[in-house]
Amino acid sequence: MPAPVVLGLGGSALAAGTLAAAIGAETVAVESRRFPDGELYLRVSQPVDQREAIIVAQVQQPDEQLIGLVFLADALRDLGARRIGLVLPYLPYMRQDARFRPGEAITSRSCGRLLSGCADWLVTVDPHLHRYASLDAVYSMRTEVVASAEAIAKWIEREVDRPLIIGPDEESEQWVARVAELAACPWRVMRKQRHGDRDVDVHADAWRPDASLRGRTPVLLDDIVYGGHTMLSAGWPRARFKRSR
Structure with a gap:
């Protein structure tokens, strides 16, 4: 054949x-x-x-x-x-x-x-x-x-110093948790409020940064990243966290 x-x-x-x-x-x-x-x-x-x-x-x-x-x-x-x-x-x-x-x-x-x-x-x-x-x-x-989790986790282990895997919404938890498990690092998931296709708010009110997360590098992870609006919104809590240190 x-x-x-x-x-x-x-x-x-x-x-x-x-x-x-x-x-x-x-x-x-x-x-x-x-x-x-x-x-x-x-x-x-x-x-x-x-x-x-x-x-x-x-x-x-x-x-x-x-x-x-x-x-x-x-x-x-x-x-x-x-x-x-x-x-x-x-x-x-x-x-x-x-x-x-x-x-x-x-x-x-x-x-x-x-x-x-x-x-x-x-x-x-x-x-x-x-x-x-x-x-x-x-x-x-x-x-x-x-599944991409193993390949992503290997890249994070190789390229990122002290990572913290962050998902922008509840739907991302399945991928975030798996990648974090493979990369042996902590993870958190935010809450997303969608007002329209290009209008989203991402909130970190479900968790609060603590001493164990200080000095870590946030890595945003989601299954669909196209327009970037959700990822951009998720970046603002990162800025607040850095100032809170």
């Missing part, structure tokens, strides 16, 4: 090459450009007939990048690929996992149906599973979740 092929999409060529080298696969380049009206052009540079094709993609701008992912998977299927896998370090559209107000779209399920319809399996890193027990609740294809 021929070796798999790995294709990088959306600035993921380096990650695709690293993965291909690790699993003994061949990299296949994807040619892409935009027509004058903004439509996407894609071309797979080598034959993929009867090969397993693995797409590595960064989709941190999902509205722009998901369409290319779906088009590429469809092209690979049409070109004879035996199976198609997706390696998406960041899995988009997982935050809207319930209908908080009448009429809202539960886009996590919509995205799950979209991607499940174009691929056979998916690998991602620590998806936002707040109200879902697993990705099986959203995706009908085979999925695998890679």
Whole structure:
């Protein structure tokens, strides 16, 4: 059976090459450009007939990048690929996992149906599973979740002097507690009050700094960091703590 092929999409060529080298696969380049009206052009540079094709993609701008992912998977299927896998370090559209107000779209399920319809399996890193027990609740294809806690903890141990792991809200506790356990350091979780998509307040009223935390380096940890508004708000209690010393 021929070796798999790995294709990088959306600035993921380096990650695709690293993965291909690790699993003994061949990299296949994807040619892409935009027509004058903004439509996407894609071309797979080598034959993929009867090969397993693995797409590595960064989709941190999902509205722009998901369409290319779906088009590429469809092209690979049409070109004879035996199976198609997706390696998406960041899995988009997982935050809207319930209908908080009448009429809202539960886009996590919509995205799950979209991607499940174009691929056979998916690998991602620590998806936002707040109200879902697993990705099986959203995706009908085979999925695998890679935990990042061990790698993050090793980096913190190597790079940070006397760390204090801080989560900006209650949802981050599962990752914060695990990383702190592996890095053998203390941790705390704040309370977040959201007023809008870009308007959040983070409070440290659930805990008070004590002597054991003085001189430690705060490390903010969360599962989704995009606009940075929550992380920025979480930084202000750090400033107050430093002044209280």
